[in-house]
Amino acid sequence: MTNNTNADEIWGVAWTYIRTVVDTLREPFLVLNGKLQVVSANKTFYSVFQVTPEDTEGHLVYELGNGQWNIPKLKILLEDILPKNTYLEDFRVEHDFPKIGHKVMMLNAREVHGVETQGSIILLAMEDITKQMQLEDQLRDYVKKLNLEVAKKTAELELRVKELERLNEIMMGREVKMSQLKEEIGKLKR
Known part of the structure; x- marks a missing residue:
């Protein structure tokens, strides 16, 4: 006992x-x-x-x-x-x-x-952990939106780069033609 x-x-x-x-x-x-x-x-x-x-x-x-x-x-x-x-x-x-x-x-x-x-x-x-899970979901959504926005901006920049490259080629072509024209004019003046 x-x-x-x-x-x-x-x-x-x-x-x-x-x-x-x-x-x-x-x-x-x-x-x-x-x-x-x-x-x-x-x-x-x-x-x-x-x-x-x-x-x-x-x-x-x-x-x-x-x-x-x-x-x-x-x-x-x-x-x-x-x-x-x-x-x-x-x-x-x-x-x-x-x-x-x-x-x-x-x-x-x-x-x-x-x-x-x-x-x-x-x-x-x-x-x-409800609020923590909600914040994680919001963060995941934000990262997803951010990635989509970055991909969109990257695609826009790639298009602009291609456009600038094309314009550069045109300008280079014009410069070459100008140089050729100057040569021709120089030959004609002699």
Whole structure:
């Protein structure tokens, strides 16, 4: 009984530490139990996804926000990949959330094994990379337009160079003819 009590005390201290760390993170963050129920979330999660602790804690992650987290890729992450690897980094998920719209999220997850009486927990961090992806798309479009404009200007310059070469040939031809005419005039004057 003493071992379990000590383990529970240690787990209690560890849990307090985990909650403190989670609350200080700037990214949305969930703590799930082994049954994939939300044990805790940070303020950023509540703010970003516009939900309350009452609507979140104790619920299956897939039930959050009227099922908005029932995402096939998230299920693969939590039910298939994570149990085999205990951690996962940069798992990309795209989803249309009813309240906040289309989001591209990078998920990082880690399973933390607790004491026998507590079981394991899953730490799930979310990084919203939507703006970054939009900026990358805009940059890609800009580069594409820039390349098209450069190709267009290059083609125009090539045409002008050819026109100048043609005019140069005409001028050179005229100069040769002028030189020949001067010679002829010189011969006639003698």
